[in-house]
Amino acid sequence: MLFAQDKKNPTRNQRAKTVLALAAAAVAMTLSGCASYKPAPKSFQEATIQPYRLDSGDRLRVSVFEQPSLSNTYTVDQAGYIAFPLIGQITARGQTMPTLEGAIAAKLKQGYLRDPDVTIEMDRYRPVFVMGEVGRPGQYSYVPGMTAQNAIAIAGGFTSRGNQRDVDVTRKINGEVITGRTTISSQVLAGDTVYVRERLF
Template sequence: MFTRLIAVLCLALTVAACSGYRQPPTAFHDILTKPYRLDSSDVLRVIVFGQQDLNNTYTVDQAGYIAMPLIGSVAARGLTVRELESQITNRLKNGYLRDPDVSVEVATYRPVFVMGEVTNAGQYPYVAGMTAQNAIATAGGFTPRGQQNSVDITRQINGEVISGRVPITDPVRPGDTIYVRERFF
């Protein structure tokens, strides 16, 4: 009787360990409903109406800045596009333009990274509305050993790196790293 109880307990623990889903921290999903924050490798389209020489695309560099004519380096990392518009407007008002009208939009989001049991691991362009499943399909799909019901996603939120195991239908954000685990059976 005792050995049967031990065997059932071991089986239950094995099944629980293989279930694949563990609740990620609440901040992991809360960020999905918040405004997008800029970071390195985002490509921005900046338009200053009536100022053709200032209209251009700018890449957020590794330090988190974009370099614009007249006003030089402008901090972009961690800002929303509206906050960056305001910052550029204020800098242009300070001795360069009387009443600048600035528009900023993300031309190209930073890439997502897909690793693990996929056909072609690597970095791939982010597309609005992308899910982990879409990113895996972009990477050539699962290998025969790939765990196909959940993935581990690592994302940076407010300077902190957070990981969570989620279903493959979960949305991803620009800069996320998606890891497909190897299945045991």
Template sequence: MTRVLRLILIAGLAALVVSCTGYRRPPTAFHQVLTEPYQLDSGDKLRLVVFGQSDISSTYTVDQAGHISVPLIGAVAARGKTTSDVERAIATKLRAGYIRNPDVSVEIEQYRPFFIMGEVRTPGQYPYVAGLTAQTAVAIAGGFSARGYQKSVDITRQINGKVLTGRVPITDPIRPGDTIYIRERLF
């Protein structure tokens, strides 16, 4: 009887450990967005150059509503758009009564920040640099705390207006605006 009881206890503990891991496989869109053109959002800083128009050419930040405010033409929608989309929108608005044939260029001057929380030495908000992985983000935040789980992280990412969270290996790339959570290890 004690052998059967031990087997039941071991099976129960194994089921408990598996259920506690809380693994959430990331949706397909989670990694698919990494190969798609970058979509702008609040906090991105854009460098706008209109050839021959120094009063308009400047740096603009995408505001909370997802717009940039350009002299002469006012608000231009940027959230969810690529830099090429914003170039076309600005050129169209300028062509409508301000500049005959505008030559517009928009590029990202600074990406919106990423956030890191949990078991790192210095959690917080950090500037995004192209090519970051979760591992380099942890290094920027001072490294893992003594209790930090070092094999995978939880990343929360906004994709097409939806907030998705997935558990990924520490070597996975991150995107501007991502929130990285470092879990506590069990042992």
């Protein structure tokens, strides 16, 4: 109706064009806001094929050959340490299991055991967190090979408003917390947070 009056009322026509332009700008801003997270960087994929790095919440099964009093399960605490008999606090955060084996053996060799043989196995991984548009947001047990889609299924699946195309994953890589957008078929790691956004339409 407004455009039918172009010749009679150019001011009204100009106002209509301005309203349409503002509406288009608002939509563009909404879309750009939803794309504020960048696609997952290359380091995301690389992290899934790197040796596993320990962090708070991992529970380890540590065995010292012929030393039943030292063989037990130990949990990496919030500060990133495990409290081990005889040698006290030892740094676990950021270590692989083989390097932690060597560190414990080296400490035990300093006046406690002549030739300690230490092996470490994972007893329980730190959890993954699933948030946003899922049935039951929260933390869930991690299993190797888990994908974002697996984690979402365990958390009750998508809500009716959930964006099922891709998700935002927050991950600690080399001590730095990074968030990237990735497909639901992408592998997740222990300690990751998977966030399901609300779909636009």
